Amino acid sequence: MTIPVALITGITGQDGSYLAELLIAKGYVVHGLVRRSSTTARARLDLLFRDKDIYDKQLFLHYADLDDITTIRRILKKTQPDELYHLAGQSHVGASFEIPESTCEFTAMGTLRLLEIVRDLDKQPRFMHTSSSEIFGSPDELPQNEQTPMRPVTPYGVAKVFATQMTRLYRESFGLFACNAICYNHESPRRGESFVTRKITRAAAAIAVGRQDKLRMGSLGARRDWGSAPEYVEAMWRMLQHDTPDDYVLATGVAHSVEEFLSAAFAAVGLNWKDHYEADPRFMRPAEVSRLVGDPGHAQRQLGWKAETDLAGLVAQMVKHDVASLQASASERP
Numbered sequence: 161m162t163i164p165v166a167l168i169t170g171i172t173g174q175d176g177s178y179l180a181e182l183l184i185a186k187g188y189v190v191h192g193l194v195r196r197s198s199t200t201a202r203a204r205l206d207l208l209f210r211d212k213d214i215y216d217k218q219l220f221l222h223y224a225d226l227d228d229i230t231t232i233r234r235i236l237k238k239t240q241p242d243e244l245y246h247l248a249g250q251s252h253v254g255a256s257f258e259i260p261e262s263t264c265e266f267t268a269m270g271t272l273r274l275l276e277i278v279r280d281l282d283k284q285p286r287f288m289h290t291s292s293s294e295i296f297g298s299p300d301e302l303p304q305n306e307q308t309p310m311r312p313v314t315p316y317g318v319a320k321v322f323a324t325q326m327t328r329l330y331r332e333s334f335g336l337f338a339c340n341a342i343c344y345n346h347e348s349p350r351r352g353e354s355f356v357t358r359k360i361t362r363a364a365a366a367i368a369v370g371r372q373d374k375l376r377m378g379s380l381g382a383r384r385d386w387g388s389a390p391e392y393v394e395a396m397w398r399m400l401q402h403d404t405p406d407d408y409v410l411a412t413g414v415a416h417s418v419e420e421f422l423s424a425a426f427a428a429v430g431l432n433w434k435d436h437y438e439a440d441p442r443f444m445r446p447a448e449v450s451r452l453v454g455d456p457g458h459a460q461r462q463l464g465w466k467a468e469t470d471l472a473g474l475v476a477q478m479v480k481h482d483v484a485s486l487q488a489s490a491s492e493r494p
């Protein structure tokens with residue numbers, strides 16, 4: 161039996177770590193591209209795999225930045241993956257207003273460069289690009305599906321539109337097996353600390369144990385369709401196992417406000433968020449998407465995939481994790 165080989169860009173991120181775990185459990189050999197500078201970000205992977213004798217047997221990490229075409233081409237030629245999961249990019253929407261150029265460089269051009277390399281390979285891997293609900297920006301219809309017109313309102317959204325359309329174009333014009341996973345927000349205890357959900361659950365835990373008093377945040381009115389990250393990477397894998405390539409909205413189909421998330425997280429540790437919240441203009445954005453909710457029907461029909469975790473379940477998992485890790489670090493203190 162041949163062992164399937166996958167390559168993941170962005171393997172050190174939240175989704176990358178869950179996807180690596182999933183593929184390794186399925187018996188894949190997994191190669192990951194790692195930025196030379198992201199030594200600390202590797203902590204997620206080290207925590208998962210360091211003691212499990214996986215490195216150099218099933219998991220191989222390679223240094224390569226997304227603008228380093230020759231290195232990526234060399235790695236792809238050497239590793240000959242069957243599947244290429246493209247997760248890397250500047251993923252913070254708020255930051256994209258501060259650094260629009262590098263956001264486009266990595267998120268938009270980085271995807272095009274990868275597609276170009278794949279197009280030239282003799283053995284072309286199946287390709288999955290992690291697109292985003294931000295492509296819809298300010299949509300006319302609700303919920304959004306794969307046919308909803310793209311109307312991005314943030315530099316990040318514009319970059320994702322470019323990458324999404326290029327992925328479609330390489331599928332339709334050059335015959336690549338290329339798919340877009342149009343992901344709505346997906347969270348977990350491994351979510352980066354600057355995204356709103358994790359910022360809230362970490363603060364709720366820290367305030368509950370007396371290590372923090374205030375939580376400074378931006379607007380609470382925005383609504384998001386929040387799902388659970390491990391479920392979304394399962395859908396990504398299913399996309400590349402399907403007979404034909406296509407684009408899929410991955411979402412729960414239900415939206416909640418930031419205030420609802422905040423309220424649920426603080427309630428989970430017996431606190432009232434109103435006693436600790438402080439509005440901070442530094443976290444307000446020049447433009448907000450507010451009507452994003454996805455229709456995951458296509459993924460359900462074609463891939464048999466459905467988001468299972470609701471907001472209450474997600475909040476409970478994240479708060480529990482953050483409380484436990486604070487307690488563990490407190491007990492380690494001399």
Ligand SMILES: C[C@H]1O[C@H](OP(=O)(O)OP(=O)(O)OC[C@H]2O[C@@H](n3cnc4c(=O)[nH]c(N)nc43)[C@H](O)[C@@H]2O)[C@@H](O)[C@@H](O)C1=O
Nearest residue numbers: 251253292293344345354355356357377378379382418443
């Ligand atoms: C689908 C999409 O999902 C993510 O992008 P995002 O939705 O912008 O996620 P977020 O957690 O940064 O913000 C959610 C909402 O929360 C509001 N908000 C209020 N106060 C703070 C605050 O203090 N920090 C942050 N970060 N947000 C705040 C903020 O203004 C926004 O309305 C990325 O994975 C992205 O890569 C992606 O593709």
